[in-house]
Amino acid sequence: MAGPTTAERGERQKLESGPPRPPLVGRLRRFRRLIILLSAVVLAGAAAVWILYGSPWLRTEDVPVSGVRVLTAAQVREAAGVPVGSPLISVDTDAIEARLLRELPRIDSVEVVRSWPHAIGLEVTERTPVLLVEKGAKFTEVDAGGVRFATVPDAPKGVPVLELALSGRAAPSRFPADRLVREAVRIAGDIPDEVARDTRTVKVRSYDAVSLELRGGRTVEWGSAERGRAKARTLLALMKADPGARHFDVSAPTAPASSGS
Structure with missing residues (x-):
C-alpha cells in the first residue's frame, strides 16, 4: 500500500500547525490605535477636569434663596457663606446646610442645590x-x-x-x-x-x-x-x-x- 503523497503531507502539516500568525505590521498598527485611543481618553479627562475646576465657565456667581417668611434672603446668604467665585463643583453643600442650621435656628430644614452652570440655590423651610x-x-x-x-x-x-x-x-x-x-x-x-x-x-x-x-x-x-x-x-x-x-x-x-x- 502506497504512503501519502508529498502534497498530502504538506496539507497535514498546515492543519497541525494552525492558522498562520498575523504579520508583524498588523500587530504594530493595532498597538498604535490602542495608544491613540488611550491618549484621547486621557486628554478628554484632563479637559473635563480643567473645565470643572480651572475654567471661568462653571464658577459660582449666584445664590438664589427661596422659602423665607420671617428671615430675609440676605440673612440666609450671609449665614450660608457660599464661596462666590469658586468652581461650582467644589462647593461643599453639606457644610453649607450644617452652617445654616447652626447659625439660624429659625430654619427647620434647608436644601442646598447645585444649579449648573453658575448657581447654588438655598431652599429654606422655616419653623412655624x-x-x-x-x-x-x-x-x-x-x-x-x-x-x-x-x-x-x-x-x-x-x-x-x-x-x-x-x-x-x-x-x-x-x-x-x-x-x-x-x-x-x-x-x-x-x-x-x-x-x-x-x-x-x-x-x-x-x-x-x-x-x-x-x-x-x-x-x-x-x-x-x-x-x-x-x-x-x-x-x-x-x-x-x-x-x-x-x-x-x-x-x-x-x-x-x-x-x-
Whole structure:
C-alpha cells in the first residue's frame, strides 16, 4: 500500500500547525490605535477636569434663596457663606446646610442645590411657632416639636401665649415645668385651625388641667394632651351645635359639654 503523497503531507502539516500568525505590521498598527485611543481618553479627562475646576465657565456667581417668611434672603446668604467665585463643583453643600442650621435656628430644614452652570440655590423651610413663652417683655417662639427657636419683641398674630398657673401641688416631680411646657405644645399643635386663630392663651394648671382662652371671653377646658385629635373634632362639633356658648369642655371627648349660651 502506497504512503501519502508529498502534497498530502504538506496539507497535514498546515492543519497541525494552525492558522498562520498575523504579520508583524498588523500587530504594530493595532498597538498604535490602542495608544491613540488611550491618549484621547486621557486628554478628554484632563479637559473635563480643567473645565470643572480651572475654567471661568462653571464658577459660582449666584445664590438664589427661596422659602423665607420671617428671615430675609440676605440673612440666609450671609449665614450660608457660599464661596462666590469658586468652581461650582467644589462647593461643599453639606457644610453649607450644617452652617445654616447652626447659625439660624429659625430654619427647620434647608436644601442646598447645585444649579449648573453658575448657581447654588438655598431652599429654606422655616419653623412655624405654635406657642409663645413670655420672657420679660419679649416672647420665645416654640414650634410643634417643642423647639424654642427665636425670641421676638412682639407676639406674632394668631399664636397663643403659654401661661403656667401652677400651685405647689400641681407639679409633682414627674411633671416638672419643662414637661408641662411640652404637653402644652402638643395641645397647641392639636387645636383646630379654626379655633387656633382665636386662641389667645394656653393656660396650664397641672398635667391634666389645661384650658384655652379664646377671643371674646370664651374658654375651652381641654384637660390633658391625651386624645388631642379626638378633642379637636369634638370641639368643632360642639361649637357648631352651640355657637352661642361661652364655655366648652372637651376634657372627656366622649362626654363633652357647653354652657353660657
